[in-house]
Structures are given as C-alpha cells and as structure tokens.
Amino acid sequence: xRHPKSDSQSRxxxxxxxxxxxxxxxxxxxVTAFLISIDVGNIKISFLEMLFQPAHSDASVVFWDIRxxxxxxxxxxxxxxxxxxAAMQGFLRNPLAEPGVLGVTGGAxxxxxxxxxxxxxxVFSMALPLGGIFGAFLSVLFLYLxxxxxxxxxTLILAGVSMNVIAFSGTSLALNLSKDPYAVLDIVFWxxxxxxxxxxxxxxxxxxxxLIGWVLLLWDRRALDALSLGEEAAASLGINLxxxxxxxxxxxxxxxxxxxxxCGSIGFVGLVVPHLLRPLVANQPGKLLVVSALGGAILLLLxxxxxxxxxVAVELKLGVLTSLVGAPFFMILILQMRRKLL
Amino acid sequence: xxxxxxxxxxxxxxxxPILENVDLDLEKGEMLGLIGPNxxxxxxxxxxxxxxxxxxxxxxxxxxxxxxxxFSKKVSYLAQSQEIHWPISVRRLVSLGRIPxxxxxxxxxxxxxxxxxQAMKVTDVFHLGDRSVDHLAGGEKRLVLxxxxxxxxxxxxxxxxxxxxxxxxxxxxxxxxxxxxxxSGCGVIAVLHDLTLAARFCHRIMLxxxxxxxxxxxxxxxxxxxxxxxxxxxxxKYGTTDGFYVIPWRKL
Numbered sequence: 001x002r003h004p005k006s007d008s009q010s011r012x013x014x015x016x017x018x019x020x021x022x023x024x025x026x027x028x029x030x031v032t033a034f035l036i037s038i039d040v041g042n043i044k045i046s047f048l049e050m051l052f053q054p055a056h057s058d059a060s061v062v063f064w065d066i067r068x069x070x071x072x073x074x075x076x077x078x079x080x081x082x083x084x085x086a087a088m089q090g091f092l093r094n095p096l097a098e099p100g101v102l103g104v105t106g107g108a109x110x111x112x113x114x115x116x117x118x119x120x121x122x123v124f125s126m127a128l129p130l131g132g133i134f135g136a137f138l139s140v141l142f143l144y145l146x147x148x149x150x151x152x153x154x155t156l157i158l159a160g161v162s163m164n165v166i167a168f169s170g171t172s173l174a175l176n177l178s179k180d181p182y183a184v185l186d187i188v189f190w191x192x193x194x195x196x197x198x199x200x201x202x203x204x205x206x207x208x209x210x211l212i213g214w215v216l217l218l219w220d221r222r223a224l225d226a227l228s229l230g231e232e233a234a235a236s237l238g239i240n241l242x243x244x245x246x247x248x249x250x251x252x253x254x255x256x257x258x259x260x261x262x263c264g265s266i267g268f269v270g271l272v273v274p275h276l277l278r279p280l281v282a283n284q285p286g287k288l289l290v291v292s293a294l295g296g297a298i299l300l301l302l303x304x305x306x307x308x309x310x311x312v313a314v315e316l317k318l319g320v321l322t323s324l325v326g327a328p329f330f331m332i333l334i335l336q337m338r339r340k341l342l
Numbered sequence: 343x344x345x346x347x348x349x350x351x352x353x354x355x356x357x358x359p360i361l362e363n364v365d366l367d368l369e370k371g372e373m374l375g376l377i378g379p380n381x382x383x384x385x386x387x388x389x390x391x392x393x394x395x396x397x398x399x400x401x402x403x404x405x406x407x408x409x410x411x412x413f414s415k416k417v418s419y420l421a422q423s424q425e426i427h428w429p430i431s432v433r434r435l436v437s438l439g440r441i442p443x444x445x446x447x448x449x450x451x452x453x454x455x456x457x458x459x460q461a462m463k464v465t466d467v468f469h470l471g472d473r474s475v476d477h478l479a480g481g482e483k484r485l486v487l488x489x490x491x492x493x494x495x496x497x498x499x500x501x502x503x504x505x506x507x508x509x510x511x512x513x514x515x516x517x518x519x520x521x522x523x524x525x526s527g528c529g530v531i532a533v534l535h536d537l538t539l540a541a542r543f544c545h546r547i548m549l550x551x552x553x554x555x556x557x558x559x560x561x562x563x564x565x566x567x568x569x570x571x572x573x574x575x576x577x578x579k580y581g582t583t584d585g586f587y588v589i590p591w592r593k594l
Contacts, residue, residue: 012477014431093427226441228428232421236392238414238442283428
C-alpha cells in the first residue's frame with residue numbers, strides 16, 4: 001500500500017491549509033515571540049515587575065525604553081521584510097526575488113548612509129527614513145527598468161547583483177571619504193543590522209512610512225493572483241498593470257526603505273519566509289502576503305531573541321545571524337531551481 | 343445586432359505596418375474565425391479588440407450595453423500562452439475568472455462559486471479541481487483556461503489559437519464548447535491555424551494576409567482554392583459530405 005502523502009503528491013493534488021488554523025497559529029506564534037522578546041535580556045525582570053513598577057524605576061525604564069521598542073521594531077521590520085519579499089516574488093513571478101538579494105536593501109542602506117555622512121540627520125531626524133526610502137525607490141526602479149517583470153531568473157539576479165555592487169561601491173566611497181573614524185565604525189556596525197539600542201523615537205519615525213508601504217502592497221492582493229496567468233491575461237481581467245507597478249515600487253520603497261534606515265541591512269527574511277509558507281496557502285501569491293508578514297515578524301523576533309541568548313563576548317548583529325542562516329538557504333533554493341536556470 | 347464593430351484599424355509596430363485598414367464585425371450568436379499565414383496580423387488584431395493594444399488609427403465599438411468599466415466582465419481574452427507562473431490548483435485558477443466581478447477586498451460569493459462550478463462542469467474539468475496546474479496535460483490545461491474564461495460569464499470570448507498543440511479529440515472538444523457558447527447569443531472570435539476546424543465550426547471566417555483582409559464571409563466563400571493559393575501558397579482538397587470541409591493538401 002502506498003503512503004497517502006506520496007500518492008497525493010504523485011497525482012499533483014494541492015491541499016490548502018484551513019485559513020483559520022494557519023492565521024490562528026501564526027498569530028499565537030507572533031504573540032508568543034513578542035512576549036519572549038520583551039522577557040529576554042541581560043537584566044532579569046519579570047513581566048509584572050516591568051508593568052507595575054513606578055515610572056522611572058529600573059524595571060520601568062528597561063520595559064519602556066529598551067525592551068518594548070526593540071520588540072515593536074522587530075515586529076514592524078520583520079513583517080515588512082516578509083510582506084515585501086512575498087509581494088516582490090508575486091509581482092516578478094520569481095521565487096528568488098527578495099529585497100536583499102535584489103539590492104533594494106542595499107539601495108536603502110546607501111540612502112541612509114548618505115544621510116549619516118552628510119550630517120543632515122543631526123539637523124533633521126526625518127531625513128533618515130526619507131534617505132532610506134529614496135535609496136530603496138531608486139533601486140526598485142533601477143531593477144524594474146533593467147530586468148523588467150518578464151525577465152528570466154538569470155537577468156533578475158544579475159540586475160540584483162549589479163544593484164548590490166552599486167550600493168556597496170557608494171557606501172564604501174562614503175566610508176572612504178569620511179574624516180571621522182568613529183562615524184565610520186558607527187556606519188559599519190549599523191549596516192550589519194540590529195534592533196539593539198533603539199527607542200520609541202525610532203518606532204514613531206518609521207511607523208507612518210511602514211504603514212503606507214503595507215497598505216500599498218496589500219492593495220494588490222488579487223492583482224498578484226491574476227498575474228499568475230501572465231501580464232496580458234491579468235490586464236484582460238481588468239487589472240491596471242501600470243498603477244499596480246507604481247503601487248508595488250512605492251510600497252516596497254516606503255516600508256523597506258524606512259525599515260532599513262533604522263535597523264540596517266537584515267537580509268534573507270523576505271526570501272526564506274514566503275518560500276516556507278507558500279505551500280500552506282496552496283501557492284496563491286495574494287494569500288501569501290499577510291501570512292508572510294506574520295511569518296516575517298515571528299522569524300525576526302525569534303532571531304533577535306537568539307542573538308541575545310547566543311553566548312558570545314559581543315552580541316551578534318541580527319543581520320549577521322539572518323545572513324548566516326539565509327545564505328545557505330538561498331543556495332539550496334538555487335540548487336533546487338538549477339534545472340530551470342540551466 | 344452586433345457585438346463588435348471595428349473600423350479601419352491600422353497599426354505599426356517597430357516601424358513595420360502590421361494591420362492596414364482592417365474592418366471587422368461580430369454578430370450576436372456568431373463564431374468568427376481569424377485565419378491567415380504566420381505574421382498576417384491575427385494576434386495583433388485580437389489584442390486590439392481585447393484592448394491590450396491601442397491601434398494607430400481606427401476605432402472599435404462594442405455592443406451598446408458593454409460599458410467601458412464593464413469591459414473585463416463582458417469580454418474574456420484567452421491568450422495563446424498556456425504559461426501559469428505558480429502551481430496553483432485548478433479550482434483556484436478557474437476562480438481567477440471572477441476577478442472582474444469583485445472589489446479588491448471582496449471574497450467569492452455564492453454567485454461566484456456557482457459560476458466557477460458551472461464553468462468547470464461544462465468544460466469537463468470538475469474532477470481536476472484539487473490538481474496542481476503544472477500536473478496537467480496540454481489538453482487539460484487548455485480546457486482549464488477555457489473554464490477560467492467561461493467563469494467570468496462573458497458575452498464575448500476572444501481566443502488566440504485555442505486548439506494549438508491539442509490532439510484531435512481535445513481540439514474538437516474545445517471548438518464544440520466555443521460553438522455551444524454562441525448558442526445563447528454570445529460571440530466568439532478565434533484565431534485558428536487549423537483550416538479544417540475553422541471550416542467545420544465557424545459561422546464566418548476572415549482571412550488576413552500581410553495585415554490586410556483578403557476575404558471575409560462564410561467558410562465556403564473564403565476558403566476557396568484561389569484564396570488559399572494566394573495567402574498560404576497551398577492547394578486544398580474539398581468535400582461537402584455532412585457539411586463543407588477543407589483539407590490543406592499540398593504546398594505550392
């Protein structure tokens with residue numbers, strides 16, 4: 001007797017997980033990861049202490065100024081990376097698309113570095129997310145013009161490589177020309193990606209841009225499903241492709257640009273999360289959006305918990321950890337797709 | 343009563359004239375076959391009718407109750423390509439046909455579900471509902487894509503080579519379904535390379551050659567030896583047993 005799973009796989013049957021079960025599990029996972037993130041740290045303080053201690057007490061300061069903003073940023077940035085990864089993959093119809101791999105994160109980082117370098121940030125704090133958004137916007141536009149939405153996997157990855165090279169060169173140039181060695185060190189560490197030492201100021205700085213980006217990306221849920229049939233068929237179903245492209249470019253630039261400008265480059269979350277969750281939504285690009293946002297937030301919160309628990313002399317940077325885990329995953333994905341690539 | 347009336351359509355792509363002063367009309371309940379050799383401009387004409395391309399000159403009028411905002415609800419376009427980018431299930435693919443009827447935030451309602459089920463039953467793909475589209479044979483995929491077009495419940499279907507790459511049984515099945523669709527007064531324009539199927543199923547045929555209309559009319563008026571010689575450079579055999587038929591026989 002054949003195993004039922006292998007039998008259904010051989011017949012190519014697709015079973016969709018119950019949306020209630022899937023969303024319920026992800027929400028429970030998110031709340032749990034969020035609470036653990038608040039609980040974990042160098043100073044051992046219970047929740048009750050944090051919540052009910054008088055203002056300005058140590059426990060209250062740890063909760064309001066350190067733990068809560070860190071967890072909230074983890075949630076916002078993780079959801080952004082998961083959502084934008086799923087949206088880019090659906091839009092470009094390519095499972096290897098991801099803000100980091102395609103150079104959008106690099107472009108946003110370059111924009112933010114230029115804001116640091118020119119010193120505008122010290123005068124006008126809003127310049128930081130705006131710089132990141134502008135860098136991300138230019139890189140998505142560059143990517144789209146260079147590779148187009150009908151591009152093969154190779155063209156798209158090459159366009160991403162060239163965008164990453166441009167971003168790296170620009171950042172290196174800024175570091176090279178900097179006269180202040182402490183600023184250089186700051187920028188180098190910032191680029192590695194981290195949620196540490198951020199405050200509510202950072203949360204409120206990026207929140208409006210992130211929310212606008214989310215709304216723009218989620219708006220095209222159904223259009224992404226229609227794009228499964230190709231651009232012509234989608235257009236014949238009443239999808240306005242030009243408006244959709246604009247929403248995708250601006251939406252990605254807003255949320256990824258804002259997230260990177262405050263937390264640095266955190267790669268591979270947008271690649272790994274949609275890939276893992278896609279089978280659970282029966283490969284539907286529209287349904288993958290919200291699910292990937294939830295999954296991205298969980299993954300980033302767990303990664304941030306891990307960097308605090310891994311016993312090393314200096315706390316690991318979050319971007320370093322996600323890259324260490326994500327890079328082999330990316331290679332496995334390429335090996336799986338090798339038949340298509342060759 | 344007419345579904346489509348296109349007048350003096352001309353278009354050039356990359357400086358080359360593709361269509362020159364083409365007139366076309368589609369009656370209610372009619373199946374019109376667009377035939378012609380490769381590069382004659384058939385697909386371009388169909389894309390113009392589907393509003394996927396803007397002609398340089400000329401105009402296209404749709405039946406009087408098809409408003410511009412209802413275009414995608416009333417006109418289904420069946421592209422030549424069978425490429426589907428994600429391995430979604432057959433039922434999900436057919437349900438994409440309901441997109442024109444839904445607002446971005448709206449879920450499928452009972453009417454949508456009924457339209458999807460009916461389209462899948464008519465095209466005989468209901469039993470494939472949970473199957474991944476990348477596990478379908480070519481003929482099955484063509485039928486599923488036709489079900490997607492029917493799920494929209496359109497008044498007009500514009501089909502680009504709907505029987506391309508199909509075996510005779512599936513080819514006949516697709517053509518019969520398209521013909522059935524016209525029985526209720528709806529219209530079909532199909533780009534076809536198979537002259538035998540075109541003669542057998544189309545009410546009228548338009549023969550394009552080098553972007554111009556060489557002939558238009560009933561199959562026996564268009565598929566004449568002279569027209570086939572001029573456009574396709576072929577000789578054909580004819581018969582009238584059980585209706586007019588034509589078989590391309592020899593290249594000249």
